[in-house]
Amino acid sequence: MHNAEIAAAFRELGTLYELDGANRFRVLAYRDAARTIAESPVPVGELARAGRATELEGIGDTIQEKIVALLDEGEIPAARKLKQRLPATLVELTRLPGVGAKTVRRIYDETGIATLEGLRAAAAAGELSGLRGLGPKFEQNVLAALDRIEAEGDGERRLLSDVREIGAELVAGLRSHAAAGEVILAGSARRWADTCKDIDIVATASDPTALAHALIGHDLIGEAGNPSANGVRARTHNGIAVDLRIVPAAELGNLLQHLTGSAAHNVKLRERAQRMGLSVSEHGIAEIEGDAVTRCADEAGVYARLGLDYIEPELREGRDEISLAERGELPELVTVADIRGDLHCHTTLSDGRNTLAEMAAAARDRGYAYLAITDHSATHGFGDDVQAGDLLRRVDEVAAYNAEHGSRRFRLLAGSEVNIGADGGLDYPDDVLERLDWVIASVHTSFRMSKRRMTDRIVAAVRHPLVSCLGHPTGRLLLRREPYDLDVDAVIAAAAEAGTMIEINGNPSRRDLGDRHARLAAEAGVPIVCTTDAHRTRTLANMDFAVATARRAGLSAKQVANTRTWAQLRKLL
């Protein structure tokens, strides 16, 4: 059973307990455990069986036992018992925005309503406003929320690339307003998370209410709440929630820190502050015994007041960044400026949109010293396959390009993205691969294999002496396709032993390796390569996403191989 399924079971259990009226901290404990499980880069089921899941934060003996029971019985016994007392469909009702467990339970107790359809009918008939604490406004909100979910889905997450694009447009629109001071994109988009649920914007303004109105007036905004001097909440036409918060410049650092999150990071920060006798909020850092309040114009001031080094947004996920900051041991994160070349791109020879010369020119424009041309291999299919003869001609074309345009400042590398066959074999004979500067091995077929077979298959490719790098190792497509069933630990161990590099693919749908696995790989000594997998000149810019993932993994420039010159990188191979 995968971490995601285990986590879902504990989220459900938390809600069932909440509906049952359990202590709210117990509910929180299940939610925290679910988050830890979903976040873990290692299979928590296996850990629990080995009695080691309690090493994870927020998982004690009780939850570990429940994980094992879930694996053995397909269900958590406590959840089964609760579902005998309460309809399981009540859990769905709590997912309606503005409708929580307390409200769902009261409605169920007083009317017997337990389904979304039942709730809609009762709200439409005005049957809920008779209940204590619920009025006509509540019924309107329920109907609106149901309509929105039907039209747009359940507050679904979106790719970071989509959210950053819309966020940047909104920020630019606000900055152009006469009342605007600072306007900054915050939240998960600022942390460069894989996916985002909403857009958070932090601002200062000479006339805050006017700036809040300016957001509502933006072309992208469809609906909005009540604007005030504190900001406004709104929603884009395509359904993304937008939260604008406005504060005096003297508190901008406090608010930016607060709204950048993550929630887990802020909770840990505030718990630590409490131990120091301090209370942290978006308005300042207050002494618990006393009146002094520290307001910070910038974030560095917030962390400094708490005795911490500045923590980059990409690291603020509530993992170990606070203890590292406390000890002055935060890594110096790799930046896009450190990257000296891209090692994964396609041209019109396979499925790319631009020619070799166009890709080379775009790479030079980005200031790169090298670009590896890595078109798909012989069995790629889709009419985009590159037979061995075509590839060898391409090697000559690369040599010709370098002879004519190459210099110490820039050169092309002859490469290939070679399919890994179902048996772990590669798509070209060794004497062809030997002609290449750079070989990426990737899986593009037969995704649904057993974990054992898929792991053996990829480990075999990683151990091949002519393979430089493993491409998009888990095959995940964010929000679209689950990763292959794969023992990532075993692949990392094999790469470390064989001296094979592993890619962080910067296609915003991939980000593969993901940040947590990339950290494990780097800790195992595997050189990481940040690439774009660009299929056109424009997407060479996706290096931002690859590097962001590396930063979220806590990687320094030294751990990213393509911060080196090509001559230095070659020595690592």
Next chain:
DNA sequence: GCCGTTTTCGGCCCGACTGTTTTCAGTCG
């Protein structure tokens, strides 16, 4: 249910907003 620079018991981040109330509970991020 978890956890320990005060603790194996007694706490558990903090505030904004909403709708319903006559001072606050519920929900959310």
